[in-house]
Amino acid sequence: MTLPSRVYRDLEDIVGPENISDDPAVLDSYRYSLAHTAIHLGPYYDTFTPRGAAVLLPGTTQEVQAIVQLCNQHRIKFKASSTFWSAQGYPSEDDTLQLDMRRMDRILEIDEKNMFAVVEPGVIGATLQAEAMKVGLNAHLPGSGCSCSILATATSYFGSGPSNLYGGWQYDNLLGMEWVLPTGDLFRTGSLGSNCGWFCGEGPGPSMKGAARGFLGAKGAMGVHTKCAVKLFAWPGPQTLPVEGIVPAYRTPLPRNFRAYTVAFPTWKAWADAAYLIWETGIGYLAHRQYVMFGRDLKFAMVKILTDPTKTLGDLEEILEDPQVQRVTEESKRDFQIVLAGMTPRDIEWQEAAFDQILARTGGWKVEAMNEPEINQWMLLYLIRLGHKNLNLVFGGSYDGAFGLVGVPDYGTSHAEEAAEFKKTWEQRGAVVQAGGDCMMGPIGGMGGGGTCLWENFTCFDPHDRESTDGTREFFDACTQLGLERGWGVGMEKWNAQARGPDGRTTPKTERDRIHLSSPQPAAFRYQHKIREALNPNNLGDAYYETLED
């Protein structure tokens, strides 16, 4: 035990003995393997995040405050996570107290008229969406799926997903927030701080929510967020999703005001043109380049497996031999998925007509094979509920994303093919799944109304196989090298390399500084250092909140 016993007892007094543990096996179940989906820093074979000092399950904001105050008193680092999926939620320093926010899982309010919900950290997308649908509303779900904490995606990380373009991404949707600062003080932002309710996250005056998250959140390194409100949007569908089919091939026969399409384009420019036109026309409820995550060569075959409860991965090779599958695979090279949802019959009629116009103008087409009812209804359910995101890891248990190419559609589309070819070449070496190079998943619209796209090139590997993980890392290093040469910058494959290194612990300062100094605006990290000094004077987080000292 690394915690002094008196500290352990004090923590026990706060949360109750049944909600704290320092049993080594329990602590090991709160470590993350960096052979795994480290989320943009590894993989590193047989490397784990440090074992925590103890793990706690707080039940209230007051308990969280008391824990954080105790940590300040004893200078103990702490890190909270809600669902513990991704290396970011884990300590990068020894002797860190881990807070599992699972018990704080209430949906406190759904304001139907003003369209927002107030949630605790343990509320996941699936349950919020299910409750919201009962009152005709929907919640924006992150691309990582409905198993993720809504609060975490809104306050602490990214929060981009297929409903960005209509529902807004979580940056847009985060309203009032209750934040236990790293000092243990309680900060309520926006209207909440003025006791006016949750509806507004900004102000008074300059919005201090800006210290909690920018493009990204603080990734658990700056205190603990204990409640937040998120904006919802209309759900013009039934109060409960009607689900049919045999597991896992569930599908939803939604009413005719919902349409789901896979569309493809003759060129990348046409693809980009379509994205721009969709945004400026104001249609689309969900839009994502989704199934290409399995790889250009494998995606339709995988759809066939996933929509047939009698099939498994073992059928993949046989399915790939099917001429129809080969035709559809070829046809849908430059594709994405889109769901239209009409608020009224006239609305869907117009959206459909407008979408057909867009396809006509850009030379795009609907991939008919994906319109087969069983596939189409499966696709609709998949995109709405996003309950199959574990498929990221379907092949062998691990994936991570390379490149990213975050920017306007013209940016990504002008480099996508090169990124795909580069990966395809590396696939032949055998360390990663041979998927066809283009495995670039991402939203059609990175924010409300569109604007940007993201091209995360899924790289699937086996975390149990040293050659696979080592080979993947080699590939990622090569991706970074290519990105730097081409002026794309360091890609997603290393987005967190400045926080954690090959030993599972905080990246050494010299390396962090080197990375930050080579960024387009090192000043951003200098300011973050000052913000950290101001709000986290005892520095009880970790380097996931990125700083650069003068």
Add this chain to the structure above:
Amino acid sequence: MALEDFAAEMDRCSQCSYCKWIPFDQVKSWRFAKNCPSVSYFNFNSYSARGRYAVARSLLRGESECSETVRKIAFTCMTCGSCDVSCKICRYNLEPLGMVRELKFKLVEDGHGLEAHRALVAALHSEQEPSDRPRRSRGDWADGLDVLRPPTEKAEVLFHAGCRASFNKDAQPTARAAVQLLRKAGVEVGILGDEESCCGGRLYSMGFRDEFLRLARSNMAAWAEAGVKTVITSCADGYHAFKHLYPPLGSQVEVLHTVEVLDRLIREGGLTLRSAVPMTVTYHDPCHLGRQGEPYVPWKGVEKKIKGQIVVYEPKRPRHNGAWGVYDSPRNVLRSIPGLELVEMERTREYSWCCGAGGGVREAYPEFSEWTASERIAEAKACGAQALVSACPWCERNFRDALAARGEGMQIFDIVDLVAKAI
């Protein structure tokens, strides 16, 4: 098999926490979205399938020891299999239920089994029964029934009563009714009575592999001697044991649950239900009849990789993910009962919530077991049902005990009870 055989899976677990929730597509509310009783109750990640993968890995690597906490983590698993279903929504190369079974076996083999369970096993050894009654009274429940009595008489169709029915007075009428219905439909059925051994399923799920083997072999020998070709049982635990755990040992008998037989008989006209049973009921899918009640498909093979790093199996490995469990037969039977209205809970079929009795949890962690049952009862009430119906005496008993402990009211029936009313 051994726990070490799951080492690759311990690394390949997605760590996605899908094992803590019903399949997300099926989530209809915040209240009834969870699937795993142990992590829902104890909350630490360690109490979920992903957590148990991590704990198992920690033990195998010698990075931790089998503490009291580790025993609790392992033995609070009801082996209900819901984690397995949810995991396999997306994963084709993980077997979390198989892993946790091996974890329990290992702990027991290493001497870390629970006292409460050891007492049960010891009782069996001295020819007591899980219900703590002497074996020689095992067949008393069938006194007066028109049944064949192997080994004296050969019986191609055997009714296996199971321990609950054999020794619990409240379960015996249901067993009797089952046999009477079969007889009414003209099915010649025998019972082993005193020669019947516990199916061993419960011991298997507690981690006592050797004890299970002993009991299984005893039953199989008795069947062989009696000329049994088909075994019918009203106990889901027994059903699963006979259908899944016995065939690898060489058993080739056909295994049917009473509800499957009733369904067939009603459809074929062998039984006609005429009397109205005006009631709104909801049906609880027992884990071992539902998601674990799929057809058994033998397999022996090895892992291989295609397309570089896609993990598959040679030959193709059958998938047990709850898709083909016995869900429709009990519902068909209930819908055949005049006047009966069947409403569904939110968590049904392959993603049904466990009753709380499985895996030895009822014996070792009664409070937790009762809580689990009470969650299901709350769900039954929430869907507007007057009665909760199941097809397993363990489930029914656990529900009744939870209701009594909490001073709550709700009618609990076995399907057979309602069919008997409707005849």
Add this chain to the structure above:
Amino acid sequence: MDESKVSLAEIVGEADVLEDPGLAVSPSLAHDLIPPARPHLKVRPTAADEVQRIVAWANKTCTPLVPMSSGEPHMRGGTTPAISDSVIVDLSEMRRILKIDRRNRLALIEPGVTYAQLQAELEKQSLRVVTPLVPRASKSVLASLLEREPVISPKYQWNLFEPLRSLEIVWGNGEKFWSGTGFLRSDKEEDWRKGMVPVVGPGPGQTDFNRFVSAAQGSMGIVTWASVKCEVLPALRELYLVPADELSDLIDFTYRLLRFRFGDELFIVNATCLAAILADGPAEIAPLSAALPKWVVVVGITGGQILPEQRLEAQRQDIRNIAQQFGQEMLPAVPGCRAEDLLTRILTPNSDSYWKLRYRGGAQELFFLTTLDKTPGHVNTLYSLANEHRYPTSDLGAYIQPVHQGAGCHCEFILPFDRGNRAEVLRAQGLFQAASRRLHSQEAFFSRPYGIWAEMVYNADPMTAQVTRKIKAIFDPNNIMNPGKLCF
């Protein structure tokens, strides 16, 4: 020799340094409630590097700076000094539209660019920008967006800063910084075609620097350019009016439109407010107000570049049906107002008298954020206080603007008064102060704390004040940026 003047003249040239510039008489109560200090100088930079040098000088000399981008009239007190010896930094000469990119629907503008100027240029590329309710001609687009003025088309507001995106900021410490993807901005067309476009607002990194300059009244830094998201110029558009006697009768109808995101422009005004917008002179307002319906929802419908007729028809029918469902009528005209006339007015920034001042020459704005369902209660509160203060309720303008796609609602009252009539001034002041306090106690969120609201909100929310001061200390350690405002 005034050393300050000399130093500043070295930066911007003598002609652009004005000594003792004085202060225009405010048509609002801003100066009555908090008497301003006289500014020492006014300086007019024309380039970002001049701004940087000014700020550097101000740090060295500990001189307060008060940024200003819009022309007169100033109503809220944000651009008048609280401290003596301040220098007003008048950015209105920085009025270049640096770029309009049709494909990415982005405009890059300097602080002095006004709505009239920008809309005219955008129109040439079939674009437009969503605007506040009839901004004055001299209003800076950038200032309006920075100050989180509500826009009249809530459906485009995915967050409260929209349509503001990347910024170039000169912080109070003198450092130049780009928020969002502002660092991407290139002057080369080929870079823009390659997608190097400053379209992202948040960040960079884990801090939202935009938020720190938003509604800050220039107290954190000076923004020297901004990228602004534009919408397509509608090929077709119509405006409709949905009248009612009671505001409460219009709430559910408006909520339904917000939920469906139907309509483009969408806001509610009372008769007095609408009359002020429609009238050409003060004498018209009272009779017009008497003729108009007490409350009106104004709904714009637009058809873009794709199937505009079909879009318009679908919206027209659907919104009409929704109105009927809620017992209302969607009309092209009401007594006193033809919707197409109103449409012309709301699409045209006021070039002569500002409509809020049209009635009595002076007016005080009282605005805050709330939720739409609470607005009838707020209206009642104000009317009842108006009666207590013997302020004629018929003079009160009310403008209710859903924001952030309906998550919140800007609620604004306009209290006209005759600046030349001391009694009216005092009466308006009394009402304004009492109403501010009362509404604040009724959960009105004064998110843009001008004047006396600052003390009110920060006293009630000391934690926000504390954190805000900490952030201020980072970006303006010498407190030279508009000191005495907010909680500084």
